[in-house]
Amino acid sequence: MSNGVLARVLHRIGRRGASLAFVGLLCLAIAASLAFAPPGQRAAPGYAVLAAIAPLEVWAVAWCATGTLCLVQMFLRSDRLAFAAATALLMLYGLVYLISTFTGDNPRGWVGAAVWLAFGGWIALIATWPEAVTADRPTGGAAVVVADADGLIQSWNPQAAKLFGWSTEEAVGRPLTILMPPRLRDRHVEGLARVRVTGVSELAGHIIPLVGLRRDGSEFPIALTVNAWHGDDGIAYTGVIRPMRGGDAD
Incomplete structure (x- = not known):
């Protein structure tokens, strides 16, 4: 206990x-x-x-x-x-x-x-270490996004639609970069390329403080937990996203 x-x-x-x-x-x-x-x-x-x-x-x-x-x-x-x-x-x-x-x-x-x-x-x-993330649990659960090895969205739950403003039909097939500000996209693409080569994601299992981008162009703080897994079609990712304080969806 x-x-x-x-x-x-x-x-x-x-x-x-x-x-x-x-x-x-x-x-x-x-x-x-x-x-x-x-x-x-x-x-x-x-x-x-x-x-x-x-x-x-x-x-x-x-x-x-x-x-x-x-x-x-x-x-x-x-x-x-x-x-x-x-x-x-x-x-x-x-x-x-x-x-x-x-x-x-x-x-x-x-x-x-x-x-x-x-x-x-x-x-x-x-003091230079990343701060602990305290995420607020959004109404109806966390946003869950599944993407393939190329970073294309394969699955998108209702909370993700509510949080980011994209419907499931609009989000599936689009790149994950639509969910992040332009300044973060290059680093994301480089990370995906590195995982495709090594087969290992250094971020898997960690809570990562980031900035999300809604469809209307507004930014908000999020806490992201990524899990990487190997399926029949290669490596895939499941991201669990929660808005941090001040970033709740309307």
């Missing part, structure tokens, strides 16, 4: 959210270590340097606020503020330790500086 709950939570928050959970808990632990540091620990060079800039309690509040922000935004679609705050605080810590090395206040501060700066760089790198 607990494993199932954990799996659902991880699927919901994605890699970015899981990283924010780790960073958030670490920030709270650092906040506690600063707020409740015993007198002997406060006299250590690293703590003394921090206290010379601001009371340790102020640093503790900064870490606590950052940790709380990370734990809150790990469940949200927009988490950039949490990543920015965590990166900034880690980099600031690293710079303080590095400067204290050159001033002589903390001769071995370069060790802490290397750790904090590397950690901050790691968080900045994670």
Whole structure:
């Protein structure tokens, strides 16, 4: 039971959210270590340097606020503020330790500086990962589109017709590119060509945030899940499409 709950939570928050959970808990632990540091620990060079800039309690509040922000935004679609705050605080810590090395206040501060700066760089790198997709389930189920190896639509369910504005009769036989803005079409065609050569789709099974194109020319955000399978006529694709927030069909 607990494993199932954990799996659902991880699927919901994605890699970015899981990283924010780790960073958030670490920030709270650092906040506690600063707020409740015993007198002997406060006299250590690293703590003394921090206290010379601001009371340790102020640093503790900064870490606590950052940790709380990370734990809150790990469940949200927009988490950039949490990543920015965590990166900034880690980099600031690293710079303080590095400067204290050159001033002589903390001769071995370069060790802490290397750790904090590397950690901050790691968080900045994670911030570039694709965000977790939170798709709203449209009324009547998801849009389901089946296409052949050349990207020509073979099957089109009623929800797809409602979402994109093309009837089944109009959509079947047309290329999948009618569902995407022109700027994305070349990459799509290149991907199909690559799969025809390798027989493997790197996108299969993943939830992909994209932009859809309705028949009237309007664009809207979608979440696409692609499955590739091999039939008698070669490779074929099934795409399950859901509009993301702000992209529901009328």
